[in-house]
Amino acid sequence: MHQIRKATVADTEALYELYQNHLTTTPPSEPQDLARWRDFIRAAEDNPAYNILVCITGEKAVSSVTLVIIANLTHNVRPYALIENVVTHEAYRGRGLATALMAKADEMARRMGCYKMMLLTGSKREETLNFYRQCGYNTEDKTAFHKRLP
Numbered sequence: 001m002h003q004i005r006k007a008t009v010a011d012t013e014a015l016y017e018l019y020q021n022h023l024t025t026t027p028p029s030e031p032q033d034l035a036r037w038r039d040f041i042r043a044a045e046d047n048p049a050y051n052i053l054v055c056i057t058g059e060k061a062v063s064s065v066t067l068v069i070i071a072n073l074t075h076n077v078r079p080y081a082l083i084e085n086v087v088t089h090e091a092y093r094g095r096g097l098a099t100a101l102m103a104k105a106d107e108m109a110r111r112m113g114c115y116k117m118m119l120l121t122g123s124k125r126e127e128t129l130n131f132y133r134q135c136g137y138n139t140e141d142k143t144a145f146h147k148r149l150p
Contacts, residue, residue: 002057002100004053004055004056004100004101004104005053005054005056006045006051006053006054007044007053007054007061008041008045009041009045011052011061012034012037012041013034014054014062015037015041015052015054016032016037018064018087018089019085020032023085049070049071051066051069052066053101053104053105055088055097055098055101057092057097062089062092062097063088063098063101064085064087064101065083065084065086065098065102065105066083067081067083067109068084069112072115078113080115080116081108081112082117082119083105083118084119084120098131099134099135102135103135105117117137118142119132119137
């Protein structure tokens with residue numbers, strides 16, 4: 001059985017491990033400061049527009065999705081949502097945890113009045129792209145551009 005909820009500062013170490021070891025195959029370019037992670041997660045706990053969702057199995061966060069609600073002047077001043085950092089611990093993949101998190105993010109975005117949800121992925125793996133398609137995302141409606149800053 002699993003539980004989905006907004007991350008708390010108590011999830012810091014598990015999130016750190018997920019992001020460092022299971023989010024990407026490229027190691028971080030700089031050392032990560034766990035104290036800064038704690039401060040960030042503590043601030044996010046109180047921010048209704050920034051939601052680090054976690055799926056807890058046992059006592060540990062093993063999957064996570066970040067949902068950011070962005071205020072907007074178009075569409076009758078309705079916000080939109082951005083999905084980032086979809087990650088599941090390798091040992092827990094294929095169990096529907098990320099699917100459940102994506103459904104929770106969708107529910108929250110609807111409840112907050114969002115008119116659309118967006119996500120970008122750096123993955124070229126067909127199984128990852130199919131996962132996003134199965135969650136209702138498509139690559140036909142918009143063109144995405146990406147620019148890295150120093």
